[in-house]
Amino acid sequence: MPLRTVRPAAPRAWTVELRSQSGRLVMTCQQCPLASRPVTAASARSAVLAHLARHARGDLRAPHLRTCHCHERGCRWHRRHRGCDGPIRLLLACERGGRVWRLVDACGACAAATDQAAVVPDTAIVGSLHPTSTRPRRPRLMRGPGEHVRVGEILSYLAVALPSEVSAEARLLALQCALRMNAQMRVALPAGVLHSLRVGAAQACRELEQARWLRLDDPPGTAGTAAQLLDAALLAQPPARPDRRRAADWALRTGCPARIGVAEPQMQLLGTSLIAHTDPSSREGLRESDRVLRDCGMPEHELARVLNRLADSGVLERWQICPRSGDVHWTLTRRR
Ligand SMILES: [Zn+2]
Ligand SMILES: [Zn+2]
Numbered sequence: 001m002p003l004r005t006v007r008p009a010a011p012r013a014w015t016v017e018l019r020s021q022s023g024r025l026v027m028t029c030q031q032c033p034l035a036s037r038p039v040t041a042a043s044a045r046s047a048v049l050a051h052l053a054r055h056a057r058g059d060l061r062a063p064h065l066r067t068c069h070c071h072e073r074g075c076r077w078h079r080r081h082r083g084c085d086g087p088i089r090l091l092l093a094c095e096r097g098g099r100v101w102r103l104v105d106a107c108g109a110c111a112a113a114t115d116q117a118a119v120v121p122d123t124a125i126v127g128s129l130h131p132t133s134t135r136p137r138r139p140r141l142m143r144g145p146g147e148h149v150r151v152g153e154i155l156s157y158l159a160v161a162l163p164s165e166v167s168a169e170a171r172l173l174a175l176q177c178a179l180r181m182n183a184q185m186r187v188a189l190p191a192g193v194l195h196s197l198r199v200g201a202a203q204a205c206r207e208l209e210q211a212r213w214l215r216l217d218d219p220p221g222t223a224g225t226a227a228q229l230l231d232a233a234l235l236a237q238p239p240a241r242p243d244r245r246r247a248a249d250w251a252l253r254t255g256c257p258a259r260i261g262v263a264e265p266q267m268q269l270l271g272t273s274l275i276a277h278t279d280p281s282s283r284e285g286l287r288e289s290d291r292v293l294r295d296c297g298m299p300e301h302e303l304a305r306v307l308n309r310l311a312d313s314g315v316l317e318r319w320q321i322c323p324r325s326g327d328v329h330w331t332l333t334r335r336r
């Protein structure tokens with residue numbers, strides 16, 4: 001790597017590690033060694049995400065000042081690719097079975113080549129770049145990414161932020177929470193939303209509570225449910241913006257059993273994920289099967305069965321898994 005004589009600012013790259021020290025789990029940050037502290041196994045993930053998010057929020061930069069810090073570190077976190085390309089986004093990556101976590105500014109090409117990683121949905125941290133007083137009255141006329149792009153990004157983000165054993169039902173619920181939360185990270189899901197989701201809300205909430213992803217204020221009941229989200233990396237989203245709400249409604253309509261066919265949460269989640277990653281003009285999609293599995297928290301042996309069921313219920317026209325690359329190719333039926 002060439003030596004740089006002028007370094008405008010500290011790199012936007014932070015790494016936190018979880019180590020066992022004399023029988024205890026200790027969280028250490030490479031950027032602030034004095035911040036080491038013991039954590040419990042259950043709270044480790046949320047403590048790590050909270051710490052990393054604090055770094056990112058403490059170092060907000062205008063988009064034109066952000067560079068690919070993955071490249072500046074020699075691109076040693078991912079397989080080779082053709083070179084940096086695409087917009088710079090914050091990438092959350094996890095290595096060594098959840099022992100090492102990294103938040104870094106990376107370009108689209110580096111982000112796509114990094115395993116066990118997800119782009120932090122843009123609204124998460126960029127939103128607070130302008131202090132409230134100087135923020136323009138009409139923030140933006142542009143709507144940001146389309147509903148399906150936003151839903152795909154949040155599912156990928158949840159794949160890294162939630163433990164892999166979290167069920168499809170809980171992921172569907174978490175998606176709705178992440179898209180509908182307000183600026184204080186509180187979310188109220190009315191009974192209608194829970195009903196449309198068709199998931200066992202009580203069990204799904206319990207799972208997300210056990211993962212320390214949320215804390216329930218009101219358990220699911222006839223009036224719906226209310227919760228405080230604890231995922232600090234999602235913090236600082238502007239309050240329930242119409243485009244996020246539209247994305248939440250899109251996910252609800254797309255994944256609902258009436259469209260997918262059967263109320264099986266794995267089908268709802270895989271269907272939503274595939275549709276979110278489909279090119280709307282060609283109705284075709286292509287993704288590495290590893291990423292598909294991770295986004296849906298699905299074991300490998302289930303994939304073909306659930307893809308077949310999506311084809312049987314008329315969501316997919318055809319699908320195949322390329323034996324050499326492991327990529328899943330699919331085409332949606334025309335009625336969508
Ligand atoms: Zn730190
Ligand atoms: Zn790179």
Ligand SMILES: [Zn+2]
Pocket residue numbers: 068070071083084085106107108109110111
């Ligand atoms: Zn790059």
